Amino acid sequence: MTRLYRLSALWPIVATALATGASTNAVGTSQNETSFVNRAFILECESRGDVETLAQQIQHLGGTIRHNYTTDTFLGLSAELGSDEKFDDFSADMKTRSGIKNMWPIATVTLPEETTPEMKEVQESLHRRVRGSRGLKACAPKTKAPWNHLMTQVDKLHAEGYSGKGIKIGIVDTGVNYNIKALGGCFGPNCRVAFGGLFDGKTVRPDPVDLHGHGTIVASILAGYSKEDGFVGAAPNATLGAYRVGGGSMHSEDAIIAAWLQAEKDGMQIIVSSFGIQGGNWAQRPTATVVSRLVANGIPCIVGFGNQKKNGLFNVMNPSSGRGVISVNSFTEGGSIAIMSAAGPTPELDIKPQVGAPGDSVPVAFKDGSYGNDSGTSFATPLVAGIMALIAEARGTFDPALIESLLVSTAEPRGEPAYSVALQGGGLVQAWDAAHATTTVQPASLAFNDTENRMPKLSLKITNTAKSDVQYELSSIFADSIYTLDTNGKKPWETSQETVKSSGLIKLSQSTFTLKPDQSTSVDVSAADPEGVDAKRLPVWSGYIKIQEVGSANKTLTVPYLGVAGSLRSVAVMEKAAYIAVRDPNRPGVLKYDKIYSTPVVAADPPSMASSGLGRIENFQWPADTIHGDPVAYFEITIGTPQIEVHVVPMDICPKQPNQKLTVGKACAPEASLVEVAGIKSLGVIADYAHNHRGSGYEENGFVFKGLLESGEYVPPGRYKFVARALSLLGDANNAADWQVKETDVFTFGYESNLIDVA
CATH class of the missing domain: 2.60.40.10 (Immunoglobulins)
Structure with a gap:
């Protein structure tokens, strides 16, 4: 037998998120270097009993528990399932199950190189000049405090004897190379780095040694010290906890959460992190939610603001978007905003950042033990964490609200006229003024x-x-x-x-x-x-x-x-254009664009299709150039939206018959199956896409469609369009006027078994 179709010669376009295992219904963005883990999720539960019951159910389905969260701050787990079908069934069950407070997809972030491309040549030159066991003398002589300390009054607190002694500071980052001289040369009790571990996608291990380098730089700015080399951090006598997330450049959000929670368990009095998910914007995202609760528990938390100025305002990095979290932007030695620094506020108009600190070409120790300079809000943030430790030592309090107020109110607004608060918050931190x-x-x-x-x-x-x-x-x-x-x-x-x-x-x-x-x-x-x-x-x-x-x-x-x-509320949260493509089933990272609107696309059969005997469709012919793959659609979000949902709207309605239901054996949709929301008549919302608190961009707000609805049913073959509804910023979800609507062009969709076989 011969099937009446042929594969078209199509232009392949690589989509990073799909190639690296993005969620079947959410496509990550290479622009912000984020994506989502395939068939994986974070669950927040009401009780420990709910966590145990869900873990058993997931394991019964053949799934894997990635992390258990068993603190009073956050009860839940993260997990992944082995097939799309099991994931879809489990997700549908979670929507109606008691004991579930929240369910999120697992975002990932890819760390860039230690220096930005435009800075790389300069940084390598600086690194070469100062490399060696005593190389820092070129940029931080023994007789003089480093310029970033002078600029922020850290030197004045050091002169008064404050050094962070007895204070435990957790670092959630890529780990710390504790073997280098500036960080003590050992790990464990009585060492400068005394706590920590490795938190990757699925396990927790005891050794936090840094293989990337980012976390070591952060630790050196925070608490490094080598008298011989003339290097000193902001709080050189603090005790550190190194909570390493991920084994390489890719880091998952569930592991990041596990690291933050372990820092709390270990009794860290201050926690700092210089990486997160850029464009995460919202205080309600999972990591921001957890970190905000740590602050509410009395632990000051400091997070870098991000380095994506090119994305405009309202571009806050998660979890610095969390309420009560100290968000830090970067200044140059001359007192201007660093060229790469991102801009606030949050989409709910919470003020971010809180303060700024020197982060441009600041003195650092590298993971190989040499010294030099590096740039980014990543390296402004640990200076503020160290300053916070000095303030706590001087004043005898770790009250997050008081310390935030002291940092912000004594900071020095820069610029003439002053730079926007959306760029600098309170301004350049002044440590001595805050302490006294x-x-x-x-x-x-x-x-x-x-x-x-x-x-x-x-x-x-x-x-x-x-x-x-x-x-x-x-x-x-x-x-x-x-x-x-x-x-x-x-x-x-x-x-x-x-x-x-x-x-x-x-x-x-x-x-x-x-x-x-x-x-x-x-x-x-x-x-x-x-x-x-x-x-x-x-x-x-x-x-x-x-x-x-x-x-x-x-x-x-x-x-x-x-x-x-x-x-x-009046801002267009979605761009006019809505793009649709096809994902090649044999090459998941390749998208086809050129014939999706004119040529039918055929997806894999639903799980029950083979056993149902359904397949041939009356009065429906598939053309010879049918495309095989899954439709992928993108709705661009401009600034962000509190909520977005995508409806599947059929173009062909079946003649009225009693008790009609959805069937994959007919190329039309029964009128009785239609639901109407705000004037949109559809078969329902696509599965696992109605998520809250979306960031900007195309890819983060894209999805792969295999025919599955949120109801658990599969759409019949036929002609469709996707219609997205996005809630306006500061909009009321109960007011239809606050929802904005965009739609794709019409396309034809079916399943492999719908193809007609002929002799």
Whole structure:
């Protein structure tokens, strides 16, 4: 017999995420170097009993438990199943099962090289000049503190005897090469690196030695020390925990979570991490959720902000997006924002970053024991963690909210006029000022939201902890506003940040007052949008409330504020174009684009199709150039969306018959099977795609379709289009007007057994 089809000569396009085992329903993005683990998930459970029951069910299905999470901070597990069918069945069961609080796909992140391509030649030159057992003398002489310490007052705290002694700091990164001189030369009790382990995709092992190099650099900035080589980190007498994630350059989110939780178990008093998932944006993503809870448990957590300035505003790295997490951006030695640094705020207009620190060509120790310089927010972050340890040592507290307030309010806003709060938060950290401040301010920052959701007023609580009366004068410092969208008000700026010399209009309920020792007062702050800006382009305006202690020129605090002119809800969260392709079943990383709209695509049979006897279809002919593979569709998200779902809309409805159900033996959809949501009549939502809190880009918001619906049924063969509904930023899910809709062109879809065999 001969089948009536032939393979077309098609143009192959490589898709990184699919080639590396991306989820069958979520395609990772090579732009942000993230993807998703195939048929794998993270579950958060209500109780330990629920965790045990689910683990047994997964193992009964032949699945693998990757990590168990058994702390009060986070109860659950991560796992993967061996086939698409078992994964789909399990996912459908989880949607209605009690005891499940959350279910997420497992994202992965690929670490870049230790230096960016544009910096590589310069870095290699610097590295060559200082390589050797005593090489650091060229950039950090014994007689002089390194420039990044001078710039942030770390040297002044060192001079007072503060060094982080007795403080335990956890590092979630690529591990630490504890064998080098600057990090103590050993691992375990009585060593500088005393705690830690290796957390890869499926196991936990005891040795955290660094094979990549990134984590060793982070540790050296945080707590390195070699008197002989003239090298000193911010907290050289701190005890470190090294929580190495992954065995190479690929790191999975479930392992990252396991590492953070182990750091808590080991009693780390501060936890720092300089890598995460860029564009993760949302506080509700799994790692950000866990880290926020650690902060709520009383552990200060510090995370790098990210290095993707080219992606525009609202590009916060997960888990620095977490609430209460200290997010750190990078400054140059000259005090400007580092060229690669990302930009906030979050899509819910939480202020990020909190502060900035030197991260451009800073002195570091490499994993081979030599010294040099390296750049990135990765290397600004550990300096802030070390400063936090010095502040805790000086003040005798690890209270996360207090330390955040001290760091932010004593930071120095940079720029003239000031750089946007979306770029620098409170500004450049000042360690000595934070450690010795006698005025405290809560909260650390003021977020006024957008025009539609404007907070009418926010209150600052100012407390005098000095031993004498203090008179205060309050004023405001304006910062540059930055346009979010292009000149048409449609697409985000991706390669530049257009500023405008205008900022919000600030009113204070009182501007002068005197406080006695231990006395507090509240100041109400109201804000209005700046004049003369184009609201449709969503200008992000910001500035600082300046709190001056009268008679003391050096005692000035600042509180950053931020708002948006215009409606974030009105932003087009999806681009007009929706792309669709076909994934080659024999080469999963290859996509075919050229005939998907004009030529039918045939996917593998559903599990029950062979036993059902269904196959031939009445009145439906498959053309000779039918394509074999799975449809892959992409809806580009511009900034982010709280929720997106994709409906499968049939073009051909079967004649009315009683008790009709979906069948893979007829090329039409029974009218009785249609469901209507906001005017869209479809067979339902595709399986495992209705996820919350999506980031920007095409690939992260793509999916592979094999015919399966969220209901567990398979669509009949026939003509279809995908219709995506995405909730607007700050939108109400119960308001149909807050959902935005995009659709693909029509395509024809079927299964292998639907092909007609003829002699």
